[in-house]
Amino acid sequence: MKKRMSEVRKMVERKLCNARYFLVESNAGMGTVEIILIIVVLIGLVIIFKGQITELVNDIFDKITSQANKV
Numbered sequence: 001m002k003k004r005m006s007e008v009r010k011m012v013e014r015k016l017c018n019a020r021y022f023l024v025e026s027n028a029g030m031g032t033v034e035i036i037l038i039i040v041v042l043i044g045l046v047i048i049f050k051g052q053i054t055e056l057v058n059d060i061f062d063k064i065t066s067q068a069n070k071v
Contacts, residue, residue: 046053
């Protein structure tokens with residue numbers, strides 16, 4: 001009986017160690033998935049607003065160029 005209880009206890013400890021390892025590894029991957037999703041959203045926004053972004057950047061560079069002569 002004691003031998004059987006010892007075997008069951010070892011089996012439960014192994015299962016808990018495996019579960020703990022799985023949870024730690026799963027959470028470690030969450031950051032990567034979140035970063036990839038954020039990058040995908042940012043790329044989508046750039047594609048959608050490409051014209052407005054290009055116009056804004058060109059205006060900024062035009063102002064920098066024109067005001068650089070004053071300095």
